[in-house]
Amino acid sequence: MSASATVKHEDLIVIDQCCPLWYNGAAQPPTYFERLKAGGYTAFASTVGGARNASDTFRQIGVWLQYIREHNDLILVRTAKDIERAKREKKLGVIFDFQGTEPLEDSLDLVDSFKAVGVNVIQLAYNARNRFASGSEEERDDGLSRLGKRLVKRMNDARVIVDCAHTGKRSTLDAVEHSERTVIISHANCKAVLDISRNITDEEIKAIAANKGVIGVLSYPPFVAKPQQPTIDDYINHIDHIANLVGIDHVGIALDYFHYQSPWLSEEGQLVIWNEMCEKGAWDPEQYTRPPWVYPLGIETPDKLGNLTVRLGERGYKADDIRKIMGGNWMRIYRDIWGE
Numbered sequence: 383m384s385a386s387a388t389v390k391h392e393d394l395i396v397i398d399q400c401c402p403l404w405y406n407g408a409a410q411p412p413t414y415f416e417r418l419k420a421g422g423y424t425a426f427a428s429t430v431g432g433a434r435n436a437s438d439t440f441r442q443i444g445v446w447l448q449y450i451r452e453h454n455d456l457i458l459v460r461t462a463k464d465i466e467r468a469k470r471e472k473k474l475g476v477i478f479d480f481q482g483t484e485p486l487e488d489s490l491d492l493v494d495s496f497k498a499v500g501v502n503v504i505q506l507a508y509n510a511r512n513r514f515a516s517g518s519e520e521e522r523d524d525g526l527s528r529l530g531k532r533l534v535k536r537m538n539d540a541r542v543i544v545d546c547a548h549t550g551k552r553s554t555l556d557a558v559e560h561s562e563r564t565v566i567i568s569h570a571n572c573k574a575v576l577d578i579s580r581n582i583t584d585e586e587i588k589a590i591a592a593n594k595g596v597i598g599v600l601s602y603p604p605f606v607a608k609p610q611q612p613t614i615d616d617y618i619n620h621i622d623h624i625a626n627l628v629g630i631d632h633v634g635i636a637l638d639y640f641h642y643q644s645p646w647l648s649e650e651g652q653l654v655i656w657n658e659m660c661e662k663g664a665w666d667p668e669q670y671t672r673p674p675w676v677y678p679l680g681i682e683t684p685d686k687l688g689n690l691t692v693r694l695g696e697r698g699y700k701a702d703d704i705r706k707i708m709g710g711n712w713m714r715i716y717r718d719i720w721g722e
Contacts, residue, residue: 389701391688395424395469397709399503399598400547400569400636401684402429402481414641414684415455418474421687424709425465425475427503427568427636431485436492439485443478443499450476458500462716479568481548482508483515483533490529490536497540502720503568504537505545506530506557509580509664515553518580519666523550531560538562541719547598547636551586558589564715565593569600569636572623580605580669584627591628594718596711598636599624601678604671614680614693621694621707630703634711639684642675649674 403414403426418426430446431439450456457468459475468475478501486492486504493504506526509517514530516523526534534557537544544561546554547568558565567590573581582597590597599620600606607616624633641647642655652673659665676682680689694704
């Protein structure tokens with residue numbers, strides 16, 4: 383019997399570790415949330431801190447907290463049990479994360495301040511070098527700074543997950559070496575499958591796995607495959623590579639659906655964003671290729687995520703493997719770091 387016949391998508395705990403669809407209240411969130419529900423989501427990580435200072439980030443979190451308070455179908459995720467509750471009550475769990483350390487400014491005390499309002503995952507860099515680490519787009523990566531090593535320790539103590547997505551190779555390896563808790567790469571694909579600087583090496587994958595971590599495979603088109611619109615099988619090829627290299631326990635999903643993609647923003651609007659990000663140096667145009675950004679055929683938008691469960695079964699993944707990929711592996715880390 384095939385795996386697709388033994389596991390139903392609606393029965394899974396489905397966790398997307400990178401889904402910044404609603405960013406700073408930039409669009410109409412109910413449209414997105416209905417798509418997530420239709421896709422069988424249990425929880426998703428929403429970026430509440432990017433290239434912002436502490437004050438702006440606290441304001442953005444305030445917008446989110448008010449919205450969650452006013453909508454009974456959402457739950458702020460602080461512990462693993464909140465995700466179990468979301469599944470049981472058919473609600474959506476919201477995980478607060480940072481893509482970059484700008485909200486911390488130069489104060490490690492802010493790690494605890496943000497933890498107190500629900501920030502559970504902090505990414506050490508976003509492509510560029512900062513005071514803590516180097517990003518994946520830098521030509522030279524000097525690894526973690528002394529302050530960066532102290533940041534990792536502070537995050538460990540506060541039970542905030544250390545995330546090395548968008549982070550340079552040496553900085554990632556340093557983070558694994560110096561962290562007392564599991565390190566993740568929330569969203570990245572495999573350089574062995576598509577050789578671009580944003581994708582990660584086998585050495586990084588092995589280091590994360592040795593640390594009992596998880597890599598979330600993302601579906602942002604330029605990082606999946608060369609065609610303008612990849613396919614669901616192109617996406618699964620990255621899952622295959624990680625699973626074959628280090629085992630099924632170290633791969634999850636992090637689709638990276640965001641509000642600038644098709645169909646939510648026109649190609650003209652996407653070009654404006656692309657030009658802005660490239661001009662300020664946040665994106666390398668050779669890696670972050672020109673729009674349109676049409677996500678892989680079969681999983682173009684989050685409401686179609688059930689197709690991934692089916693296709694994984696058709697590709698030979700067993701029911702238990704699918705449960706781990708779609709959310710079980712993330713839950714293991716949440717229980718260990720955030721607690722029950």
